[in-house]
Amino acid sequence: MSRRTAALVALCLFTFFPGVAVAEEAAPPPEIDTGTTAWMLTSTALVLFMIPGLALFYGGLVRTKNVLGTMMHSFVAMAIIGVSWAVVGYAMCFGDSQLGGIIGWDPGYLFLSSMDTDAGKYYEIGDGQAIPSFVFAMFQGKFAIIAPALIAGAFAERVRFRGYCLFILLWSLLVYCPLCHMIWGGGLVSGEAIDLAGGTVIHIAAGTAGLVCAFVLGARRSYPKTAMHPNNLVLTLLGAGMLWVGWFGFNSGSFVTSDLDTGRALAMTQIAAAAAALMWVLIESIHLKKATSLGMASGIIAGLVAITPAAGAVTTVGALALGALGAAGAYGAILLKNKLGYDDSLDVFGIHGVAGIVGAVGLMLFLRPDTVAGLKASYAEEELVWTAVTQLKHQAIGVVLAIGVSGVVTAIIAVLIDKTIGLRLNDRDQQAGMDHALHGEHGYGLLNLN
Numbered sequence: 193m194s195r196r197t198a199a200l201v202a203l204c205l206f207t208f209f210p211g212v213a214v215a216e217e218a219a220p221p222p223e224i225d226t227g228t229t230a231w232m233l234t235s236t237a238l239v240l241f242m243i244p245g246l247a248l249f250y251g252g253l254v255r256t257k258n259v260l261g262t263m264m265h266s267f268v269a270m271a272i273i274g275v276s277w278a279v280v281g282y283a284m285c286f287g288d289s290q291l292g293g294i295i296g297w298d299p300g301y302l303f304l305s306s307m308d309t310d311a312g313k314y315y316e317i318g319d320g321q322a323i324p325s326f327v328f329a330m331f332q333g334k335f336a337i338i339a340p341a342l343i344a345g346a347f348a349e350r351v352r353f354r355g356y357c358l359f360i361l362l363w364s365l366l367v368y369c370p371l372c373h374m375i376w377g378g379g380l381v382s383g384e385a386i387d388l389a390g391g392t393v394i395h396i397a398a399g400t401a402g403l404v405c406a407f408v409l410g411a412r413r414s415y416p417k418t419a420m421h422p423n424n425l426v427l428t429l430l431g432a433g434m435l436w437v438g439w440f441g442f443n444s445g446s447f448v449t450s451d452l453d454t455g456r457a458l459a460m461t462q463i464a465a466a467a468a469a470l471m472w473v474l475i476e477s478i479h480l481k482k483a484t485s486l487g488m489a490s491g492i493i494a495g496l497v498a499i500t501p502a503a504g505a506v507t508t509v510g511a512l513a514l515g516a517l518g519a520a521g522a523y524g525a526i527l528l529k530n531k532l533g534y535d536d537s538l539d540v541f542g543i544h545g546v547a548g549i550v551g552a553v554g555l556m557l558f559l560r561p562d563t564v565a566g567l568k569a570s571y572a573e574e575e576l577v578w579t580a581v582t583q584l585k586h587q588a589i590g591v592v593l594a595i596g597v598s599g600v601v602t603a604i605i606a607v608l609i610d611k612t613i614g615l616r617l618n619d620r621d622q623q624a625g626m627d628h629a630l631h632g633e634h635g636y637g638l639l640n641l642n
């Protein structure tokens with residue numbers, strides 16, 4: 193029955209039989225886009241693949257007696273945040289705005305229950321197309337896992353496992369979820385700052401949190417007097433490679449499409465990572481007279497971080513420049529850390545925080561013409577005029593918001609946990625190592641080198 197015929201029948205029934213209720217014809221459900229669904233399933237797996245990659249990257253950088261304890265920080269995040277995301281995290285990120293757009297809330301998203309109903313099964317992507325809501329929720333859930341796991345590198349080798357578990361749960365709910373909603377989920381500043389895959393929501397927020405925790409907990413026992421060399425740079429290189437591969441899903445999947453934009457984001461991700469790796473090697477060759485494997489791995493991650501907010505918005509030249517600038521900025525931040533003497537164990541703030549800021553702000557210098565056209569068109573719909581100055585203001589607001597929220601709330605969480613159940617590991621257990629003191633294991637069998 194056509195809509196016109198249905199309307200005529202309804203009018204006749206209402207005229208002659210006003211007591212008869214006429215049910216409106218239900219709109220057909222959207223059609224599942226199988227291509228996009230397949231790509232989003234792949235992207236979800238790729239982003240999850242990054243968590244073991246992070247575990248290897250961090251695990252290789254600590255001393256032998258702390259390798260398992262450090263890797264556990266990444267793996268336990270998959271369990272804790274994996275559960276909290278399904279129970280309440282998704283509702284807080286993508287529910288209806290509350291408190292002036294600071295946080296989201298939708299009771300139907302608790303336990304993802306609405307996704308089992310006809311009305312909630314589909315996440316619409318436009319033009320009558322959709323992907324399963326469960327797929328979108330799980331894709332976003334992997335971002336929620338990696339954000340707090342990144343912080344662990346800042347206080348590696350000196351954190352209690354139980355304190356860490358509570359810390360990442362509270363940080364996810366009180367820092368990540370509000371920032372995600374405000375910037376991505378339809379909240380306070382959604383649609384203003386360009387942040388494709390988490391330059392602000394994930395990397396700047398995690399980098400800032402790592403810096404705060406490094407100051408709250410203080411330095412490791414005997415730092416910096418005692419040399420603390422990586423136990424296995426082979427693991428670190430392997431982890432960096434896994435992160436590079438997973439990052440294609442991280443950035444390209446964030447469009448929730450399988451089209452030209454997806455391909456562009458993948459290409460810009462590859463180009464920026466390669467440029468950053470070369471820049472780090474070049475800087476080391478000049479500064480240290482040698483190129484190190486650790487430097488190569490660090491450069492790769494810095495470039496990937498720098499392109500994360502910008503992968504869908506910049507030109508190829510922009511990807512090259514942001515990768516190189518991200519590496520240079522991170523290298524400079526690590527040199528400054530060494531001069532200031534604070535103990536950010538694995539340089540979380542330098543690599544993630546600083547490179548994230550470079551990408552979030554620096555993208556303004558390299559915007560694609562079609563990106564600018566799209567921004568101008570979206571402003572015209574609201575009878576506003578887009579300018580580069582206006583967009584730069586939005587980028588700065590996003591950066592300041594991530595730093596401010598993460599910095600303040602992280603400090604409160606870290607202090608409260610340390611004063612109650614304990615967050616910092618005591619000197620005796622630090623000397624024994626986290627593997628033995630906290631887990632009763634050794635990463636390399638009977639070998640227990642300091």
